[in-house]
Amino acid sequence: MNLLKSALVALALVASPALAESPRVFGSVGTQFSVNSAEAQLRYIGEPYFWGLQPVVGLSLARNNSGYVGIGAAYTWRAQDSGLFARFTGMAGIHKRGSGRNMGGPMQFRTALDVGVATASGMEFGIGLDHRSSAAIYKPNPGLNTAYLFTTVPLR
Secondary structure, three states: OHHHHHHHHHHHHHOOOHHHOOOEEEEEEEEEOOOOEEEEEEEEEOOOOEOOEEEEEEEEEEOOOOEEEEEEEEEEEEOOOOOEEEEEEEEEEEEEOOOOOOOOOOEEEEEEEEEEEEOOOOOEEEEEEEEEEOOOOOOOOOOEEEEEEEEEEEOO
16 A cells, blocks of 8 residues: 555656646446456546545446446646656545446445546547455455546546
């Protein structure tokens, strides 16, 4: 955990100004590992409000009728003058099992890492990975991972 905190602090120190971030809509399609189910995801990513953190609301639905809705925060790091970026997102939310993996209970935490490139118009394209688990609130706590392709559209 200390490594993660150190990495976030280092990214914050070299990042572009947080005020450059505009609210955006995020859409992705991917696959849940292990259960091999297609999944689509939508997120709203707001303007930075504190230390560059952006509010996030997310929703995902999978072919196996599992779903997730959550709320949290994101941090976007942008490489100077290249369009490349990385975004870390953390959310707490409710998971609906459907015919998917037994996650132990409804309360689940979702963390995601997205990397990509932004165009001159502000659209973003990239790949991402996310992980959901109950942080050991429930037993079992098998976790669920998803890999996806995404695009975002700025709202300004």
